[in-house]
Amino acid sequence: MHMEIPDIKNVPYPGPEAGKSALRSILKTRNILDVLESVHSEMGDVFRIPLPGFQPIFLIGPEANRFVTVTQRDDLRWRNEFDPVTKLLNNGILVTDGEYHDELRHAISPALHKHAIHDYFPKMLIRTDEVINKWQDGFEIDMLVEMRKIALLIIMDTLCDVDFSKELENLWFDIKNILKYISPGIWIFNPDIPRPGYGRSIHRINLFFYQIISERKKSGQKGTDLLSLLLENPAFTEQLIRDQLLTLFIAGHDTSTATLSWTLYLLSMHPVILQRVQQEVSDVLNGNEPTLESIYKLDYLEMVIKETLRLYPPIHIGNRIAARDLTFQGFRIPAGSRVVYSIYLSHRHPNYWGDPGEFKPDRFDNENNRNRIPYTYMPFGGGHRNCIGMAFAMIEAKLILARIIQRFNIINKNTHLVKPYMGATLEPRPGVFLFTEKKDTKQTSF
Numbered sequence: 001m002h003m004e005i006p007d008i009k010n011v012p013y014p015g016p017e018a019g020k021s022a023l024r025s026i027l028k029t030r031n032i033l034d035v036l037e038s039v040h041s042e043m044g045d046v047f048r049i050p051l052p053g054f055q056p057i058f059l060i061g062p063e064a065n066r067f068v069t070v071t072q073r074d075d076l077r078w079r080n081e082f083d084p085v086t087k088l089l090n091n092g093i094l095v096t097d098g099e100y101h102d103e104l105r106h107a108i109s110p111a112l113h114k115h116a117i118h119d120y121f122p123k124m125l126i127r128t129d130e131v132i133n134k135w136q137d138g139f140e141i142d143m144l145v146e147m148r149k150i151a152l153l154i155i156m157d158t159l160c161d162v163d164f165s166k167e168l169e170n171l172w173f174d175i176k177n178i179l180k181y182i183s184p185g186i187w188i189f190n191p192d193i194p195r196p197g198y199g200r201s202i203h204r205i206n207l208f209f210y211q212i213i214s215e216r217k218k219s220g221q222k223g224t225d226l227l228s229l230l231l232e233n234p235a236f237t238e239q240l241i242r243d244q245l246l247t248l249f250i251a252g253h254d255t256s257t258a259t260l261s262w263t264l265y266l267l268s269m270h271p272v273i274l275q276r277v278q279q280e281v282s283d284v285l286n287g288n289e290p291t292l293e294s295i296y297k298l299d300y301l302e303m304v305i306k307e308t309l310r311l312y313p314p315i316h317i318g319n320r321i322a323a324r325d326l327t328f329q330g331f332r333i334p335a336g337s338r339v340v341y342s343i344y345l346s347h348r349h350p351n352y353w354g355d356p357g358e359f360k361p362d363r364f365d366n367e368n369n370r371n372r373i374p375y376t377y378m379p380f381g382g383g384h385r386n387c388i389g390m391a392f393a394m395i396e397a398k399l400i401l402a403r404i405i406q407r408f409n410i411i412n413k414n415t416h417l418v419k420p421y422m423g424a425t426l427e428p429r430p431g432v433f434l435f436t437e438k439k440d441t442k443q444t445s446f
């Protein structure tokens with residue numbers, strides 16, 4: 001079965017060479033960011049990339065971001081039946097549209113409200129310590145792996161009250177495998193292509209979630225976490241609960257894993273900035289365990305995380321399909337077109353950012369924040385389907401990074417060249433290899 005190709009002749013494109021090099025880059029290095037950057041600077045804010053089978057239309061910059069996420073939100077659908085993300089998540093909030101999406105969002109939101117996250121805070125700290133207590137002095141550690149462990153333990157403990165420690169090992173391969181299943185690859189060009197090697201992992205992950213649901217049902221335990229919330233709601237069947245849990249499990253841990261490991265990487269490459277963060281953490285925490293109050297005071301660390309999310313937004317593009325004919329800045333976008341808003345290109349748009357490739361956290365000080373043009377900075381998307389986990393993610397990232405920096409010196413001896421990789425999120429590959437040196441501080445949360 002193949003998708004219909006709409007007539008988008010009026011949208012500029014850079015010639016077949018760019019299409020070929022995008023194709024080569026997707027298949028070989030899983031990184032088309034450089035190709036997109038050069039096409040953007042050649043063609044401007046609206047262009048299409050001719051790929052075999054389809055031609056995504058890229059809309060870049062604040063107006064485009066607003067158009068896709070707010071003004072035309074109802075005419076630009078997320079769900080694409082050919083996309084493995086849809087196949088895996090079924091009716092998960094991320095892959096639904098319109099009223100159905102909004103109903104799911106309404107039901108899930110209380111579990112990710114700021115107040116709920118405040119209750120999750122102690123668990124976040126315990127799970128962070130659980131992983132970093134095992135770090136040995138003077139050893140090189142892959143932070144991409146370590147941050148995934150912390151993020152997985154936290155997402156399962158907070159949203160489902162489940163201790164995921166044992167499953168870290170049991171399900172590690174399956175988790176990585178389903179992330180591979182939903183990552184860009186050759187299937188983009190031919191959705192019918194057989195994709196063996198994933199069925200068993202999907203089955204094992206499904207079993208895990210159905211078991212959690214049935215155990216909680218049997219126990220009759222009531223709580224305020226997401227699982228309780230969904231079980232109490234008569235609109236949710238077991239399958240629909242599984243869809244939401246798996247969606248939040250993936251969306252809520254892989255993004256945080258990338259954010260945390262990119263931040264540690266950038267800090268390790270910028271000693272002056274690292275030192276300023278260390279000083280702030282030391283002044284604010286004053287040798288004590290992080291608390292919610294102290295985390296809110298770590299302003300510079302927050303600026304560092306925001307700047308990391310600008311340079312390496314874990315979700316670097318948003319894909320949509322036009323439900324009807326649309327026009328953007330005079331360009332006709334016929335129904336059925338694939339429309340993409342690029343968070344990555346918007347975050348490096350030279351019209352809105354000076355030295356766009358440089359790591360400069362001061363861009364996010366109060367004055368710059370006040371003067372920023374809306375929709376130029378979109379790490380969490382925008383509009384009604386922006387990231388539901390934004391507050392969760394920011395508190396979690398600040399806490400984990402503050403705790404690591406409080407307890408360890410991190411040293412990068414440049415043993416590996418790090419590059420962005422377009423997996424399910426934009427990841428630092430082959431990993432972030434840092435040496436950790438224990439500091440002499442109190443460790444009271446275990």
Ligand code: HEM
Nearest residue numbers: 093094251252255259315318379380381385387388389393
């Ligand atoms: C730094 C970490 C994170 C980043 C950068 C991020 C980014 C995003 C972005 C850009 C979107 C919108 C995608 C689009 O427009 O197509 C999104 C949606 C979403 N995010 Fe996040 N996210 C993060 C963390 C989280 C966390 C911690 C959770 C859950 C606990 C989460 C759950 C979701 C869900 C469920 C959606 C879909 C919302 C909807 O369709 O209404 N995310 N995220």
